[in-house]
Amino acid sequence: MNLELLCKNAAAIKYEMxxxxxxxxxxxxxxxxxxxxxxxxxxxxxxxxxxxxxVEKGMxxxxxxxxxxxxxxxxxxxxxxLQIANLPDPVGEIIETFDRPNGLHIEKCRVPIGVIGxxxxxxxxxxxxxxxxxxxxxNVVILKGGSxxxxxxxxxxxxxxxxxxxxxxxxxxxxxxxxxxxxxxAAFMKMHRYVNLLIPRxxxxxxxxxxxxxxxxxxxxxxxxxxxxxxAEADLDMAISIIFNAKxxxxxxxxxxxxxxxxxxxxxxxxxxxxEKLREKQxxxxxxxxxxxxxxxxxxxxxEDYGKEYLDYILSMKTVGSIEExxxxxxxxxxxxxxxxxxxxxxxxxxxxxxVDAACVYVNASTRFTDGFEFGxxxxxxxxxxxxxxxxxxxxxxxxSYKYQIYGNGQVRA
Amino acid sequence: MNLELLCKNAAAIKYEMxxxxxxxxxxxxxxxxxxxxxxxxxxxxxxxxxxxxxVEKGMxxxxxxxxxxxxxxxxxxxxxxLQIANLPDPVGEIIETFDRPNGLHIEKCRVPIGVIGxxxxxxxxxxxxxxxxxxxxxNVVILKGGSxxxxxxxxxxxxxxxxxxxxxxxxxxxxxxxxxxxxxxAAFMKMHRYVNLLIPRxxxxxxxxxxxxxxxxxxxxxxxxxxxxxxAEADLDMAISIIFNAKxxxxxxxxxxxxxxxxxxxxxxxxxxxxEKLREKQxxxxxxxxxxxxxxxxxxxxxEDYGKEYLDYILSMKTVGSIEExxxxxxxxxxxxxxxxxxxxxxxxxxxxxxVDAACVYVNASTRFTDGFEFGxxxxxxxxxxxxxxxxxxxxxxxxSYKYQIYGNGQVRA
Numbered sequence: 001m002n003l004e005l006l007c008k009n010a011a012a013i014k015y016e017m018x019x020x021x022x023x024x025x026x027x028x029x030x031x032x033x034x035x036x037x038x039x040x041x042x043x044x045x046x047x048x049x050x051x052x053x054x055v056e057k058g059m060x061x062x063x064x065x066x067x068x069x070x071x072x073x074x075x076x077x078x079x080x081x082l083q084i085a086n087l088p089d090p091v092g093e094i095i096e097t098f099d100r101p102n103g104l105h106i107e108k109c110r111v112p113i114g115v116i117g118x119x120x121x122x123x124x125x126x127x128x129x130x131x132x133x134x135x136x137x138x139n140v141v142i143l144k145g146g147s148x149x150x151x152x153x154x155x156x157x158x159x160x161x162x163x164x165x166x167x168x169x170x171x172x173x174x175x176x177x178x179x180x181x182x183x184x185x186a187a188f189m190k191m192h193r194y195v196n197l198l199i200p201r202x203x204x205x206x207x208x209x210x211x212x213x214x215x216x217x218x219x220x221x222x223x224x225x226x227x228x229x230x231x232a233e234a235d236l237d238m239a240i241s242i243i244f245n246a247k248x249x250x251x252x253x254x255x256x257x258x259x260x261x262x263x264x265x266x267x268x269x270x271x272x273x274x275x276e277k278l279r280e281k282q283x284x285x286x287x288x289x290x291x292x293x294x295x296x297x298x299x300x301x302x303x304e305d306y307g308k309e310y311l312d313y314i315l316s317m318k319t320v321g322s323i324e325e326x327x328x329x330x331x332x333x334x335x336x337x338x339x340x341x342x343x344x345x346x347x348x349x350x351x352x353x354x355x356v357d358a359a360c361v362y363v364n365a366s367t368r369f370t371d372g373f374e375f376g377x378x379x380x381x382x383x384x385x386x387x388x389x390x391x392x393x394x395x396x397x398x399x400x401s402y403k404y405q406i407y408g409n410g411q412v413r414a
Numbered sequence: 415m416n417l418e419l420l421c422k423n424a425a426a427i428k429y430e431m432x433x434x435x436x437x438x439x440x441x442x443x444x445x446x447x448x449x450x451x452x453x454x455x456x457x458x459x460x461x462x463x464x465x466x467x468x469v470e471k472g473m474x475x476x477x478x479x480x481x482x483x484x485x486x487x488x489x490x491x492x493x494x495x496l497q498i499a500n501l502p503d504p505v506g507e508i509i510e511t512f513d514r515p516n517g518l519h520i521e522k523c524r525v526p527i528g529v530i531g532x533x534x535x536x537x538x539x540x541x542x543x544x545x546x547x548x549x550x551x552x553n554v555v556i557l558k559g560g561s562x563x564x565x566x567x568x569x570x571x572x573x574x575x576x577x578x579x580x581x582x583x584x585x586x587x588x589x590x591x592x593x594x595x596x597x598x599x600a601a602f603m604k605m606h607r608y609v610n611l612l613i614p615r616x617x618x619x620x621x622x623x624x625x626x627x628x629x630x631x632x633x634x635x636x637x638x639x640x641x642x643x644x645x646a647e648a649d650l651d652m653a654i655s656i657i658f659n660a661k662x663x664x665x666x667x668x669x670x671x672x673x674x675x676x677x678x679x680x681x682x683x684x685x686x687x688x689x690e691k692l693r694e695k696q697x698x699x700x701x702x703x704x705x706x707x708x709x710x711x712x713x714x715x716x717x718e719d720y721g722k723e724y725l726d727y728i729l730s731m732k733t734v735g736s737i738e739e740x741x742x743x744x745x746x747x748x749x750x751x752x753x754x755x756x757x758x759x760x761x762x763x764x765x766x767x768x769x770v771d772a773a774c775v776y777v778n779a780s781t782r783f784t785d786g787f788e789f790g791x792x793x794x795x796x797x798x799x800x801x802x803x804x805x806x807x808x809x810x811x812x813x814x815s816y817k818y819q820i821y822g823n824g825q826v827r828a
Contacts, residue, residue, distance in 0.1 A: 238824040245826035365822025387815040389803040401801040408779025412659035
């Protein structure tokens with residue numbers, strides 16, 4: 001279908017979506033979950049086509065694994081929709097009320113954003129997930145998935161649209177842009193007349209391209225050059241446990257630790273023990289001069305290392321002489337995602353919380369907790385690393401806007 | 415100065431700004447107010463240069479009036495800064511706290527946005543105002559004013575920067591882009607590496623250009639094609655009083671009423687009396703067939719009329735057969751600003767509030783109340799007409815973001 005028409009159709013039904021009751025939306029999500037399970041053979045067959053293409057083009061094993069669907073992965077997608085059905089509906093919530101001296105009564109009320117576009121890469125489970133989150137919040141969603149997952153995405157969308165239709169809801173509440181050419185994606189990013197928000201989910205390159213080319217308001221998500229700073233006074237065992245967790249518990253995620261900042265007073269006590277622990281996972285260390293002196297097996301870090309999101313078993317290390325230097329280093333290189341301090345010093349903890357510029361700043365905990373589920377939001381569309389609208393884990397509430405509803409009895413302005 | 419360097423310098427001091435105490439910020443605002451009054455002769459002299467240019471180029475009287483500064487207008491600017499000093503500081507406010515089962519304590523805390531760019535047109539009072547609002551919220555501000563007010567803006571900025579310097583604060587907390595060429599403005603809009611938010615204040619053309627060209631997140635402000643819908647059952651006197659107020663109390667503002675939607679059941683009773691009232695201000699009526707039948711002096715409305723923000727003594731009128739038709743008409747033509755229903759029917763009032771898509775939706779009150787002061791925010795940087803971040807009047811709170819501050823005692827992710 002013509003791209004502009006597709007976007008126009010999406011915009012045309014946004015008000016219909018906004019009037020759906022919570023019960024109706026939950027019913028659709030539950031039926032959608034059931035339909036995914038019922039149609040698992042169709043979905044697996046479609047996924048098989050994607051996998052064949054992937055093998056033919058020599059896709060690396062790691063990416064093949066992300067792309068592959070199985071019965072249990074389809075069940076997990078279905079489970080995700082059920083979880084979203086069970087979350088409270090934020091639409092219609094009165095956030096605040098106030099009364100003016102002239103008698104006007106003002107209510108600030110949560111409403112859907114409208115039409116949300118999502119551009120994402122390989123994993124097909126995002127398809128069901130993004131639909132569930134947007135649908136529950138009364139938004140229309142237009143998906144542009146990666147070409148590698150084309151057949152899987154197409155089938156999942158087909159199954160879910162069927163459920164929409166069976167429930168008397170416009171199937172355009174969920175559409176997929178099937179033409180994955182660069183030109184079409186570029187044109188999609190200019191559809192601000194119809195699309196209210198664009199969320200890119202994927203690597204730094206995708207996000208940069210969207211930020212630089214979109215005329216639709218964008219929420220940047222997901223790049224995380226996350227630091228852990230070990231202060232002069234810190235519990236060494238806690239530091240090692242947190243660093244090991246944040247670096248190695250899952251390496252390919254945006255909230256993994258990529259860089260360590262160490263106060264020089266604690267380096268001699270910390271580094272040998274830490275290096276021993278990190279050796280369990282063959283973590284490569286790229287350190288400054290002081291680090292390399294203590295850990296001769298480490299590689300000298302370059303300027304580039306400090307700005308890098310490795311997503312790998314690599315950790316950069318930088319020694320500092322003060323907490324101020326640590327904060328300045330972090331504010332220079334971080335991506336506004338998640339940063340942590342390990343300290344026994346309460347004043348330093350507060351200073352770090354206040355002065356480090358990131359969506360989530362931790363005292364004595366792993367950066368890996370930056371996640372909608374871990375925060376108790378019940379679901380997540382991504383982690384915002386920008387300042388506007390939402391910052392950090394984005395759950396259902398973050399997929400809404402608000403309006404002011406004002407009750408008068410004839411007030412005019414003097 | 416080189417534009418990129420200017421933006422880089424602004425970004426370089428944003429963390430310094432974020433640590434300023436409320437007392438310090440208020441002191442600067444108070445001294446700024448005093449300095450504007452003390453330097454009124456310099457400012458008036460600079461304004462005289464702008465006025466001479468304006469006369470030479472034959473600027474219309476209305477625009478000349480907006481450009482002109484007087485002692486009392488400078489005093490009003492100073493008063494504006496004092497008012498901002500007296501408002502509560504939103505920075506540091508804990509918006510929400512929650513505890514997780516694993517013992518993590520999470521605080522959602524209000525923080526400055528960072529560097530805010532403002533592109534605006536003729537009125538030089540915006541210069542002091544924008545500085546005051548951004549400074550109070552711990553943001554760095556880069557101003558790009560209109561070339562017509564160049565000398566006035568330059569002088570106001572100079573006076574305020576002097577006060578910053580005297581208080582030991584980097585003068586780059588307030589900078590003005592002095593090169594007002596199109597190329598420079600275009601380049602400014604691409605400075606997303608340094609600038610966190612861009613707010614255009616001005617006409618529809620300026621706003622469109624910013625939306626289409628900026629890579630910096632934008633908040634659209636100010637275009638208002640505002641409707642009043644008079645329902646089948648409505649208090650006629652109230653309707654006339656509200657329509658007259660919303661249309662004529664001030665015509666050049668974004669919350670003025672531009673279009674009337676009338677239920678056909680009430681048109682015969684309402685229109686003659688309303689037209690008589692509007693005649694007091696020589697308001698031109700552009701109506702559909704049914705309106706023209708009742709009011710022969712009115713001009714037939716074209717499709718274009720319904721989409722138009724006149725900012726003039728002109729009002730378009732459209733007859734509808736139902737509230738649903740009224741809502742559909744409004745959602746088709748409005749700009750997401752302010753819409754009102756005049757009705758005695760509570761169910762219709764609720765339906766209108768729920769289904770009309772605008773920042774502010776009124777029952778039985780004038781659209782003219784969409785304003786930061788009228789809402790009790792104490793100040794306003796503009797009226798957002800988009801869905802993200804802030805909608806409607808934007809006061810101090812809307813110039814902030816948030817961060818999550820998380821307190822742990824060694825938590826790692828399982």
